[in-house]
Amino acid sequence: MIHPTAIIHPHAKLGQNVEVGPFSIIDEDVVIGDHCRIESHVRIHCNTTLGQNNHIYHGAVIGIEPITTIPQTEPTYLTIGDHNVIREHVTLSRGTNKGGSNTTIGNHNLIMLYVHIGHDCIIGNHTTITGSVKIAGHVEIEDHVVIGGLTPIHQYCKIGRYAMVGGGSGISQDVVPFALVSGNPLRYLGLNVVGLRRAGLSSIERKEIKRIHSILFRQGLPLQKAVETLHELPDSEFIKHTLSFIDKSTRGLCRKSE
CATH class of the missing domain: 2.160.10.10 (Hexapeptide repeat proteins)
Known part of the structure; x- marks a missing residue:
């Protein structure tokens, strides 16, 4: 009509x-x-x-x-x-x-x-x-991303799949896949656990993603060393995607934690 x-x-x-x-x-x-x-x-x-x-x-x-x-x-x-x-x-x-x-x-x-x-x-x-x-x-936003209200996103930033951004955050760096971030300045809060469960990922898959994030965020490694460590892990779709995302990053990764 x-x-x-x-x-x-x-x-x-x-x-x-x-x-x-x-x-x-x-x-x-x-x-x-x-x-x-x-x-x-x-x-x-x-x-x-x-x-x-x-x-x-x-x-x-x-x-x-x-x-x-x-x-x-x-x-x-x-x-x-x-x-x-x-x-x-x-x-x-x-x-x-x-x-x-x-x-x-x-x-x-x-x-x-x-x-x-x-x-x-x-x-x-x-x-x-x-x-x-x-x-x-x-800006590039991958699949299954959730972005909270009143959030500005700086030009050329990238947000990886299944990431969740808290409302009122300020995004000026890239957000890796599967991450939960919030705040201004932006902080990494951990895995988007709820999003991964809703996506139907198995406990084994979630455990693998948790290991990737542990290397990137929890072990205090410089980014270059963390990437080298990821390359040493058994090959998988999640590692490939994360490494590809990091390789394409131009704004730097949000790695600051609370």
Whole structure:
């Protein structure tokens, strides 16, 4: 159902069973997949693609121009996957030419009210981004991450999968996978035990992740020595992922403990 007050550019492409509410505006070169629900007063800017079964609430602004002083000489894009819930007054930026031209949001994410996601960010799947989180440009958030409300995230930071960030924290360093962090300045509090159990990881898998974190955080090792120690452990998916994450880190790891 398309409300008669909605404005949809003739070059926008809408899939089957798409709802568009009152006074929403959809620009040219927008693609919206099947079964999406766009509520009232939503603005979807050009070069935005939505997958299927997304629900966008009142007043959200999707695919805004990147907030930067550098002019964009080529088109930039925002790509959103399937089954996402984007709540009231969320703002999502397109990418920049310098950053690869694309902001990407995966599947099954819950993005709560007043969240801002900046240009060139990569958001994974099954994340929960709570109200008023502000995410600067070039941030990468892996799968199954939970971020508490009122948290600012510095540009280029990375947050590993199954990490949990306490509300009101200030993120200026990278957060390793499976970590529980909180505070401003940010502190490592331990494993995200509740998240790992909810994910269905076995006691053996949780024990292995605990050993990885013990080497990184509990033994007082310099980071280089901790990484060398991890390389000496029997190979596993969790070690590979953690080492790959550390290798890609550019902001430094949050390793300060309470």
